[in-house]
Amino acid sequence: MRELFSDEAEHGVLGAVIHASLQSDPGLVEDILGQMTSADFYRADNAALFEIMLSCRDQGMPIDPVTVSALQRFLPSGESTTAYAIELAKNVPSVANWKAYAKHVKEWGVIRHIIGIAGQAEDMVQAGEPTAGVIAAAQQAMADLRDLDGETKGFKRLDEWMGAAAQVVDDKLNGNTQAWPATGLDKLDELVQGIRPKKVTVIAGLPGSGKTTLALQIAQHNAVKNHKPWLVFSIEMPGEELGLRAIASLGGVALHKLDNPTRMGDDDWMRMGAAVAQALDAPLFVCDDPVQTPTTIRATARQCQREHGLAGIVVDYLTLVRSDHGGRSRSEEVGKISKALLQLAKEMAIPVIELAQLNRESTKRVGKKPQSSDLRDSGEIEADASCILMVHRDMDTEEGQNGLTEILMTKCRHARVGSCIVQQEGQYGRFANFAGSLPSDDEVEAGRGSYAQRYKGGGQ
Template sequence: MRELFSIEAEHALLGALMLNATLFDDITSKVNSRDFSDLENAALYEAILETHASGQPIDPVTVGIERPTLPSGNRTIAYAGEIAANTPSIANWKAYRRTVLERSALRKVIEVAEVIRDSASEDKPVSEIIAMAQQATADLRNLDDDAPRYRRLDEFMGDASQAIDDKANGRAPTWPDTGLKDLDELVQGIRPKKVTVIAGLPGSGKTTLGLQIAQHNAIRTHKPWLIFSIEMPGEELGVRAIASLGGIDLRRLDNPERMKTEDWANMVNAVAQAVGAPLFICEDAVQTPASIRATARQCEREHGLAGIMVDYLGLIKAEQKGRTRSEEVGTISKALLRLAKEMNIPVIELAQLNRDSTKRVGKKPQSSDLRDSGEIEADASCILMVHRDMDTEEGQNGVTEILMTKCRHAKVGSCVLQQQGEYGRFVNFIGNPYPSDEEVEMGRVVKFTSRKGRRDYE
């Protein structure tokens, strides 16, 4: 029986990379870190890529300087040195590469087979199972060493036509959504291989919205999501989830002696909704792009992974000191975009805004208000600005405008949600938050009198 991994081949391939600089393009053009079965080997491979990207020559010392420790806590330089010293022959690098890729493909086939089997046992529609199998087959790597890494335009057009036909006939996999009707109509799906930025001023509700999207997909659609909560401890996220799912005031959860009889029943119901839901939280306060990538790969291997939410971008540590913080954040932003493409999943990253918007007439934020780096705007496929003007009666009543200031797959625009801060959630807004043109012409003023969007005219 063929083994599903070969640690020896992985070590030999890594050794060849460190011993012969001319092999870098030939190896890295076909191999990515997910092809390594061992987490230490995957981390070392990423360190090699980072060393090359920094312009340094590749050897155990430079790689160890670039990333001092591996996920296990062992020193990179010692691990890399041992591998390089024990590499049998760099002349056989093609054989090492083929073995690593073949075993990676075999693991992928088995994972897909298990997912399809589980889907069949869950009595999912046959069309959905077939679409899943087709997508998985298309994702398998071409193991032909001489296969070109380019294709003609008409081939891509053929793929696009097939995808459109599959979508029209209900065979295409659905994209993650937000669970909020107007926002879903605006965004038209949280797209895989892309980065969606949710930005806002402190206290605007961006964490609430990001958490709610991940929570919706994990609990309502049973898709595995991973949250990196760098600022907020996991226990606090748990309290918020209880409030959101159970409709319990956060203030009463903070003071249990004030909880009512129905609150206790609602809390039990909220926990029951989340039992077994594949929503995973990493609350480590120190995160780098490499640690996020390693944790995401581990989660994917053990549970599958349909999406990632990072709270928030400005707290991620740079792996290499940049000349400015803007440069560091730009590098981090691009690393998260690469992760989305490599893993074929959406990445939602939360970001802070500077205070320039508060000085603007209307106070509405723009993409240029993103703090730290313009690269965040450049790398994002979709940017959602959470705008709640607390100087207005509407804002004080929780009316929140979501401005989509950039989108590569839909028309930019905005929608309005109702923020229920006491429950740590957003709900669909009922009513019209702004006077219509007819109302303006008639000189009528819209006044909000309830959180459900009821209006009185004066």
Template structure:
């Protein structure tokens, strides 16, 4: 498209700038609706930014003060001459809302055209169709909240009114605080999986983080609590299926892999198939999925089946858009993108992550949040972090006793709990034995109370 005249209005931009100079009380109202980037003409955008910078100093805005603050605009023209001409020719400040609407709407249209041009360019580069669609949907998602007509704020009384209704519903049992993980002590620790949150489950390779993530989604789907979507960027779907059958049917995973089932395994297998066959648990084992592609798949599932929980295994295998400077920056962008998916789709997201091996070098070998590999942004973005710790140098660890350490949670006190890993069944179960002895450094932790294997830090 060579002619974009219909996608901007010099008259509206001029009138909006003039209105600010003629009525100082309009500044906050206009700047709340229109940004510098919304102006098409660079000269108008530059003058608008000068107005914003001048207002921040506490000075009034008129042609003289603007000129004193910045005598020349990018074109080299005098600020006082350009600003004075705009102020003189502004027909009326009473119509500022109409001017602001025109400027903002045309800015959105230009961005839509830019997004369409980008899609066309991608198509010309013969990129995969799925990748082009994901990019287009990402562009549309970026535009979705530009101008909804809704205010960007709410009176606290409105928020509290909704909270009271929700508290009452929880009290009566009509609504749960969050989805259950299927593990009693873990539920007590994290107080349920909440909508719009990201829970990081991290561990060393072989610690059981994949088992735990899959099991949570499986429990939610198979108990009728909701619809689960699992992204396995490393493990093929066939292995995910065998793990689900082993977990639900109490069948040794090695037997399923070999196909050498014993007589008593067959009824268990039949029972497991019945329990999972029609349940709303969906999987994708596509490798190298990017954040936009993950969002696209989640939106498909939500549109067709509903969606209540998403599990992604794991962040280190999520594909890059190629725009970051290094892998740490890349993972930071990915982490923030996953948080946006949780908010946009109104679901809890469980994001698996690797830990570095620093924890194995410290006394007690217990991991901490900063052991998350490659990016502190992951730790910062997470609403809740669960570190899977199984000390394989101890007898308890050899027997599957695993500690789930929660060093961060925005809706519950930090703490830890114990679970029993049954590796041959690819699952965790509630821990019913005696709590393992603590290491020397563990005894100094300020636990406020303990119950059913759960410890809370205050």
């Protein structure tokens, strides 16, 4: 079977950038870089080197084997960035044919994209999706293909954008668009109105609040229930622990029993088997490599997309991601990482859910409810996010001790901010729809009608 890429063309583009920079021709460098994106490259090393070149340009640095290595010493394969760049410069004699190289690279990228669309459409049909949804998804994917005439067209008249927006509204009315990924929790879905593609959703909370549980549950819902491929970067938690949590969540087997199987009864063993069967072949992929940078995340996501398709990404959690090129402060590094994940969401046209820690300021506040300004390390996280969800569980109250959790949506670009109540079932590693009633102000004041008596939810 013929390979769906050209190493020679990819090398030709990258080598041409180096030669144009060495010739002190910034206009030509900009022309070449402006024609491509890292998504056009098949090889992870080539995509990573292209991203490094973009960073050099953004920082006003020349692009040569020394400067690219200064920003990132090694490529995803482990090869020295300096050695790779020197080899490219040596093997590409000039910039004369860069347009032909770029066109060839983009053509192979389009072919891979078309093949991927066909595969995704077949998967949707096999999963029993409505035919209208399959067609709409394929049409949208085809519409995302860029022109191949070698000319960048980064702007349109406003009336063209308005026409496209009107078509989206009409498609929604007639059921010709795919639904956005959901959370699986009724009140939260009403609040958020869909996890939007091409955008970043931040789930934040204090340690132990349940933000990881919520993010994993969203990915699990879309992969297991809706058979949409999702990829989780679990930087802090090993994959085996995620597997145990999935068994507990899907099967309703208490985590403490899974930790001590001698306490499991026959029903627990049956539930565990049912959970494994339920998730069999579900396209939920986990990368638990503890060392991640924006470049490695992009390369892994691209590989997953090529091999399985990709409908969403979870990064757990943001401040554990290492910077590709460092910064003057940790806050600046986190800001660059946040920007890189937003760019990835746009490039791949999928939602990215990133988890973030909160500082302790909220615990000193009356009511203890967190705000967007409580995000730790960088205000860029707040700026880049399309939607921010704060997981708030006050363990100083009886309700909090019994699992009552408030999800505060403190920022949203497509819906009104607000909050909803969910029930945290800690022993099963999941959230559930809240089915109880909250105490009135009078009851709280009088200390009567305890929450635990009215609603026996699953606590920790």
